[in-house]
Amino acid sequence: MQSFVFPIITTQRLCLRKFSESDTEAVYNAFKNGDFTAKMLTEKQTDRIFAETYIEEMKSEYEKGDCYTWAVALKDCDSCVGAISLNMVNFTNESAELGYWISPEFMGCGYATESVSAIVRYAFEYMKLHRLSAMCRLDNIASMNVLKKNGFTIEGIAKESAKFQNRYVDIASFAIINK
Numbered sequence: 001m002q003s004f005v006f007p008i009i010t011t012q013r014l015c016l017r018k019f020s021e022s023d024t025e026a027v028y029n030a031f032k033n034g035d036f037t038a039k040m041l042t043e044k045q046t047d048r049i050f051a052e053t054y055i056e057e058m059k060s061e062y063e064k065g066d067c068y069t070w071a072v073a074l075k076d077c078d079s080c081v082g083a084i085s086l087n088m089v090n091f092t093n094e095s096a097e098l099g100y101w102i103s104p105e106f107m108g109c110g111y112a113t114e115s116v117s118a119i120v121r122y123a124f125e126y127m128k129l130h131r132l133s134a135m136c137r138l139d140n141i142a143s144m145n146v147l148k149k150n151g152f153t154i155e156g157i158a159k160e161s162a163k164f165q166n167r168y169v170d171i172a173s174f175a176i177i178n179k
Helices: 021-031 034-039 048-064 111-125 141-149
Strands: 014-017 069-074 080-090 095-102 131-137 153-164 167-177
Touching (some): 014 111, 021 034, 069 111, 095 111, 111 131, 141 153
Parallel strands (some): 095 131
Antiparallel strands (some): 131 167
16 A cells, blocks of 8 residues: 655645644634634634644644645745645545635735645646535635635535524535536
């Protein structure tokens, strides 16, 4: 059996790489922002232990050899600005689910669009996947626009399908097919 080599993917402005301890502060700063975490249906995290655990979990997944979660880092200074992942990778059905986040202070710079484009290309060209799906809150217009810019189409809206802070929210489902 061939061993898995974690790919480092570069774009014009970004380097998609493994998470490391040096990314702890960036993860902490992102997840302590309540407006940011609400868009992800995650509670605000005010303890640095959360960020440390997040990084340790990523490192553990890398060691298992089948992790598809990249730190999104600025190419010029290697600062972590977010994450992008392929989850539920199914090589039998040639499909996966895409997830990503960009720290609030870096939103609006096109980093999400650029990293999604790179991962879609990697998933289709190198992993030979046929279908990628993604979901986001219906009120997360920025995330929906990132997906649409990258060729994803909306497949449906799951009404009140997620509960966050004692209220139900609608979730939009997107997909892109490798043609």
